[in-house]
Amino acid sequence: MSVENTVTALTDEVERSCYLSACQPTPRAPQLQLLEEWCINNNLQKFRCKLHVNPNVFAHIIQRIEGHPVFSNNSNNPQLGVPIQLAIFLNGVGHYGNGAMINNLAEWAGVSIGTVYNCFCRVMIALLQFHDDVIHFNPMELEDQEEWEQEKQWVESHSCMGWRGGFLCVDGSPFNLFQKPSWHGEGFFDRKS
Amino acid sequence: MIFDIFPGMYCASSHLGCTNTFDKVIILPHKLHIVDYVIGVPGSLHDSNTFSHARIYCHPETFLRADKWIWADSAYPSLPWCVVPFKQSTTSSMPARQKIFNQHLSRASKSAIFSVPSMLISIPQIRVCSEHFFGSLKGRFQSLREMHFQIQNQ
Numbered sequence: 001m002s003v004e005n006t007v008t009a010l011t012d013e014v015e016r017s018c019y020l021s022a023c024q025p026t027p028r029a030p031q032l033q034l035l036e037e038w039c040i041n042n043n044l045q046k047f048r049c050k051l052h053v054n055p056n057v058f059a060h061i062i063q064r065i066e067g068h069p070v071f072s073n074n075s076n077n078p079q080l081g082v083p084i085q086l087a088i089f090l091n092g093v094g095h096y097g098n099g100a101m102i103n104n105l106a107e108w109a110g111v112s113i114g115t116v117y118n119c120f121c122r123v124m125i126a127l128l129q130f131h132d133d134v135i136h137f138n139p140m141e142l143e144d145q146e147e148w149e150q151e152k153q154w155v156e157s158h159s160c161m162g163w164r165g166g167f168l169c170v171d172g173s174p175f176n177l178f179q180k181p182s183w184h185g186e187g188f189f190d191r192k193s
Numbered sequence: 194m195i196f197d198i199f200p201g202m203y204c205a206s207s208h209l210g211c212t213n214t215f216d217k218v219i220i221l222p223h224k225l226h227i228v229d230y231v232i233g234v235p236g237s238l239h240d241s242n243t244f245s246h247a248r249i250y251c252h253p254e255t256f257l258r259a260d261k262w263i264w265a266d267s268a269y270p271s272l273p274w275c276v277v278p279f280k281q282s283t284t285s286s287m288p289a290r291q292k293i294f295n296q297h298l299s300r301a302s303k304s305a306i307f308s309v310p311s312m313l314i315s316i317p318q319i320r321v322c323s324e325h326f327f328g329s330l331k332g333r334f335q336s337l338r339e340m341h342f343q344i345q346n347q
Contacts, residue, residue, distance in 0.1 A: 102341075169264045
């Protein structure tokens with residue numbers, strides 16, 4: 001009988017805590033406060049090294065995106081602040097190779113790997129709402145027509161009257177991936193890699 | 194090669210070096226402003242092939258009115274609205290006029306060797322702008338030089 005009781009007690013314990021073994025908190029040493037310090041001390045070079053933008057640009061982006069619904073959740077545990085999420089995102093996209101590893105970013109910000117991934121997704125969603133404001137080309141719109149006119153003048157000043165009509169350029173560039181996708185992976189190789 | 198994280202369903206089964214995904218943009222040369230782009234095309238496709246995915250290729254009339262065109266490099270198809278440099282023929286050398294045209298279209302330096310017709314005195318830097326665009330884009334967002342990010346979806 002006592003064995004049965006012990007088993008029941010153990011089951012209750014596991015069901016309540018959801019863990020079989022005790023869980024150790026990972027040590028963390030976030031360095032985010034350095035950004036603020038650099039900002040105050042006007043150490044812009046270091047700030048730009050990390051985030052690749054100036055503090056005023058950073059503040060402006062926050063102002064534009066912080067109202068987006070993706071940054072609010074229906075839970076008692078609020079998300080990280082928008083400035084922190086944007087800092088993680090900018091640090092990630094501003095580096096390549098091992099420097100941009102998610103593990104590195106997680107260590108730097110003192111958050112978990114999954115949080116870094118979520119930050120990337122959320123900031124990207126928030127930024128994409130401005131896609132059509134930035135990339136547009138509509139012959140009907142007055143603003144675009146003015147821009148074309150400037151463009152034609154620029155081309156003319158850099159070449160000659162006859163080349164005035166060619167006011168657009170096209171080119172391609174490869175973005176390297178660090179892993180070969182297993183889904184149609186071979187298709188992603190070309191003569192340059 | 195050992196992965197610390199087991200690759201997901203659509204992720205790498207082995208690390209074989211760099212793979213490419215292509216991006217193609219159409220820009221205004223003066224401010225390097227993007228007006229159209231194609232992204233996510235596998236790198237094995239040829240430039241002119243990826244170009245056919247662009248909106249401008251399917252509907253040039255929405256972008257360009259008559260007697261307007263875009264500049265491209267020699268990998269692109271020569272179309273009434275798409276001007277490319279002359280190609281070097283294997284049998285005969287390129288006529289001087291064509292050489293001058295190519296030079297003015299593509300070059301960035303100001304060392305003109307040829308005597309140029311009076312209408313082409315200044316050396317334009319038109320097509321090189323698209324290279325400047327990629328330089329500045331990959332300089333600021335350096336993760337585009339090598340994406341260190343697992344692709345988990347299709």
